[in-house]
Amino acid sequence: MGDANIIIRRANKNDAGTIALLIARLAQATGQRSKMTSTEADFARYGFGTTPAFNVLLAEASGDAVGLSLWFYNFSSWRGELGAYLQDLYVDDSMRGTGLGRRLLAETATHARADGATHLRLSVDTDNTGAQDFYKHLGFVARVDEDIYQISDQAFAALAGVRHT
Template sequence: METTNRSDLVIRKATASDADTILAGIRMIGDHLGTPHKISATAEDFRRHGFGASPAFEVLIAEIDGVFAGLCLYFASFSTWRGKPGAYIQDLVVDKAFRGNGVAEALLRQTARHVREKGGVYLRLSVDAGNLTAQRFYERIGLQHQPEEHIHAIYGDAFEALAGLGESGV
């Protein structure tokens, strides 16, 4: 187990048996943002895609005195401009009961160590536009907003339509 400078805070790598805990953490984010209806993931989705021979992501779980305190879900990324690997943090959450105790910063530091151990040199993430508290926190610890970038995404039927474009021989 990996520990931080707090004797009661332990950060460990998640296993498939943590899938329900991971889902609960993701639901905390949805609740915090007022968008729980947008979460359709299941614990089985996390078990299937996050563990095994070729996991799509990794998760670090923080516990204080054995109680879930937060998590950081991330996956490998590659910067073509830097020519180096890194990671994209998809989700970072701290349970309300443990906010203000350094859990999020400890999770980010441990994530950075894990990424560095694999040759990575950067972390990236996006933050909900209305989550000003998170934005201030990220900037305070050194993650800077990149005003020259905008996130674009495609989901659902629009994704299926785009994926189908290549089927016509193009």
């Protein structure tokens, strides 16, 4: 199936099930499916309300979803600029090597730039060397001057429950 047959479009609330399905496929492909707890309802609620928490582009071939880009905006206080953070990029196995991943990234960058973003960030699993090579080939640079830290679950709840006097 050629790249020319692919349509890339903004997702809408009716696509929440498709988004959940593609994210589940991404989780499966990366061996992380058991960690995924998000649902179609989560994507509908957080992505398409009055203040959407994220944006999604869907790639379709003959009406079938074959790719996805999910991103949200952030602000760099050091740069004084709006940026976009790519949370998820998924390309179905049947479309690997067709340029679809690059097209999804380019469309994401185009949308982000139109909204005022000056840069695109993402993180890659340390053992996913194929993805690392793909991003490096496109010009992404690994940041060696920072590490990502996260607090979740009970530790987050405990932190959120702390009251300062």
